[in-house]
Amino acid sequence: MIVSGIPAKMGVRTNHIIVAGTAIVASTTHLLRAPASGGVETPWNIIAMTVPAVIIGGQLAPFVAAKMNTAVLEKVLSVLFVFLAIALLYIGFR
Numbered sequence: 001m002i003v004s005g006i007p008a009k010m011g012v013r014t015n016h017i018i019v020a021g022t023a024i025v026a027s028t029t030h031l032l033r034a035p036a037s038g039g040v041e042t043p044w045n046i047i048a049m050t051v052p053a054v055i056i057g058g059q060l061a062p063f064v065a066a067k068m069n070t071a072v073l074e075k076v077l078s079v080l081f082v083f084l085a086i087a088l089l090y091i092g093f094r
Contacts (some may be wrong), residue, residue, distance in 0.1 A: 007070065016058065
């Protein structure tokens with residue numbers, strides 16, 4: 001979104017919608033495939049750690065983004081995305 005000229009603060013807000021939609025589709029798919037694949041076990045330990053982090057982060061992120069300078073926010077997001085891209089490429093080609 002930074003390259004396309006969309007303001008970083010709007011990108012952060014849009015990201016919440018995308019992540020929520022992805023999580024809903026992934027969870028639904030997981031639940032629907034469980035009986036067909038012999039009962040995939042739900043990793044409750046990961047869920048117990050992830051859900052509180054997502055709830056807290058989802059509440060704090062808009063406030064932090066609103067307080068940050070837009071230029072700094074864009075640089076932080078750019079570095080984060082480059083890091084994630086490199087990490088995913090490393091995992092994919094490993």
